[in-house]
Amino acid sequence: MAWQQLRVQVRSDQIEPLEQLLLDYGGLSISYLDAKDQPVFQKEPGSTPLWDLVDLVCLFEQGANLDGLLFLLRQHAAIEDKGSLTLEVLEDQAWERSWxxxxxxxxxxxxxxxxxxxxxxxxxxxxxxxxxxxxxxxxxxxxxxxxxxxxxxxxxxxxxxxxxxxxxxxxxxxxxxxxxxxxxxxxxxxxxxxxxxxxxxxxxxxxxxxxxxxxxxxxxxxxxxxxxxxxxxxxxxxxxxxxxxxxxxxxxxxxxxxxxxxxxxxxxxxxxxxxxxxxxxxxxxxxxxxxxxxxxxx
Ligand SMILES: C[S@@+](CC[C@H](N)C(=O)[O-])C[C@H]1O[C@@H](n2cnc3c(N)ncnc32)[C@H](O)[C@@H]1O
The missing domain is CATH 3.40.50.150 (Vaccinia Virus protein VP39)
Incomplete structure (x- = not known):
């Protein structure tokens, strides 16, 4: 089985509205990645600090129609760098152990x-x-x-x-x-x-x-x-x-x-x-x- 992986760079204080949009279009999982190699450590137990600039990565089923979502993201105010928006097909693998x-x-x-x-x-x-x-x-x-x-x-x-x-x-x-x-x-x-x-x-x-x-x-x-x-x-x-x-x-x-x-x-x-x-x-x-x-x- 293959997946569609959407990736976009966003400031961490702008994540929430985008996350909801991705989920509304059938997003199955969302990960946050460090967009600028900025070190962040967990300071308090249970806290989840984020980098200032985050790569938001979302997986969708292969057949999901994402035209509407891409249209909205290309003009979304929370995305300053529209060029960071990419969509690619991923072949399935043992994700949990791929690291x-x-x-x-x-x-x-x-x-x-x-x-x-x-x-x-x-x-x-x-x-x-x-x-x-x-x-x-x-x-x-x-x-x-x-x-x-x-x-x-x-x-x-x-x-x-x-x-x-x-x-x-x-x-x-x-x-x-x-x-x-x-x-x-x-x-x-x-x-x-x-x-x-x-x-x-x-x-x-x-x-x-x-x-x-x-x-x-x-x-x-x-x-x-x-x-x-x-x-x-x-x-x-x-x-x-x-x-x-x-x-x-x-x-x-x-x-x-x-x-x-x-x-x-x-x-x-x-x-x-x-x-x-x-x-x-x-x-x-x-x-x-x-x-x-x-x-x-x-
Ligand atoms: C950078 S990791 C180091 C892990 C390992 N010792 C190494 O050298 O790779 C820091 C560890 O310290 C723990 N830690 C952070 N603050 C602490 C504190 N105040 N008391 C005890 N452990 C703490 C974290 O939970 C984490 O597991």
């Missing part, structure tokens, strides 16, 4: 690979993380995850307790275990991330209990029992700023911290803020992203 084609095995540092769970690892004797990110963030392809993986590869020892704060798919927590950490604590405020982390830990044959998972509200009030040699947090500048003191209580004296998820221009503000608790190193930059690291003061 997998873009997820390839990747190497980080000297020893670490992240491999799609449905493929054989290219280097069977390397440290291979077998991953299905599911709905959670963290396949290794993002610069921030990649910088954290390389940092973990250099810093995890076989007696390190590691905290992965903002675990997403669990990629960093699992990397820490496979690099030798005997105890890893994975924290995320999104229950889907906790589920993905547990599933991915099983997929990597990590014995139950080695990775402990917590929503932030489930963390024990007394942080002493959780204090780690290494804490890695790939979140966003704003929560990293707010969480700084709490994260500092989760790191042992002379333990290490690595922060990512911040933009290069946000590095100085965070370096300054974290210097209250950590001796901070120079920022590492990749693409528009930064990674910070430091050692807990006594």
């Amino acid at each position: 997998m084609a873009d997820f390839k095995a990747m190497k980080f540092g000297e020893r670490l690979w992240v491999c799609p769970s449905w493929q054989d690892p290219p280097e069977p004797n390397a440290i291979n993380i077998m991953l299905d990110p599911g709905l959670a963030f963290g396949s290794g392809s993002h610069a921030t995850t990649s910088m954290c993986l390389q940092w973990l590869e250099k810093n995890v020892r076989d007696d390190s307790t590691v905290i992965d704060y903002g675990c997403g798919s669990g990629i960093l927590a699992i990397a820490a275990v496979l690099l030798g950490a005997p105890r890893v604590i994975a924290v995320d405020n999104d229950p889907q991330a906790i589920t993905a982390t547990i599933e991915n830990a099983k997929r990597n044959h990590i014995p139950e209990g080695v990775i402990e998972t917590y929503l932030p509200v489930q963390l024990p009030d007394d942080r002493a029992g959780l204090q780690s040699d290494i804490l890695v947090a790939n979140i966003l500048a704003e929560p990293l700023m707010q969480l700084a003191e709490d994260l500092s209580h989760l790191v042992k004296p002379r333990g290490c911290i690595a922060l990512s998820g911040l933009l290069a221009e946000q590095a100085d503000g965070l370096l300054d803020h974290y210097s209250a608790w950590f001796e901070m190193d120079e920022a590492v930059l990749r693409e528009e992203w930064a990674q910070l690291s430091g050692t807990r003061l006594n």
Whole structure:
């Protein structure tokens, strides 16, 4: 079976009336895509922030007559760039898994690979993380995850307790275990991330209990029992700023911290803020992203 796919660029504050029009003409599904490669992260659990400019993509049955809809869209005030309007025929495929084609095995540092769970690892004797990110963030392809993986590869020892704060798919927590950490604590405020982390830990044959998972509200009030040699947090500048003191209580004296998820221009503000608790190193930059690291003061 084939489908008709209509695509048009629109400002995010103009989506609602257009959506209704698409549905009135038999639209079966509507997706929003980033029209200008503008980074957007989920700030509050349950919130759905959008890019300023969105590619609205709508699927229709192959036989649907869209002449009237195209006529209306070509003169719709909400569409500033009329040239962005396209209609194409799509052949059917396994849509729900089609994103997998873009997820390839990747190497980080000297020893670490992240491999799609449905493929054989290219280097069977390397440290291979077998991953299905599911709905959670963290396949290794993002610069921030990649910088954290390389940092973990250099810093995890076989007696390190590691905290992965903002675990997403669990990629960093699992990397820490496979690099030798005997105890890893994975924290995320999104229950889907906790589920993905547990599933991915099983997929990597990590014995139950080695990775402990917590929503932030489930963390024990007394942080002493959780204090780690290494804490890695790939979140966003704003929560990293707010969480700084709490994260500092989760790191042992002379333990290490690595922060990512911040933009290069946000590095100085965070370096300054974290210097209250950590001796901070120079920022590492990749693409528009930064990674910070430091050692807990006594
Ligand atoms: C950018 S993803 C990182 C995922 C993975 N650790 C990686 O490096 O690819 C950030 C994760 O942090 C979580 N997160 C954001 N704010 C948080 C907060 N205040 N407390 C705990 N988790 C948070 C998000 O739900 C998301 O799963």
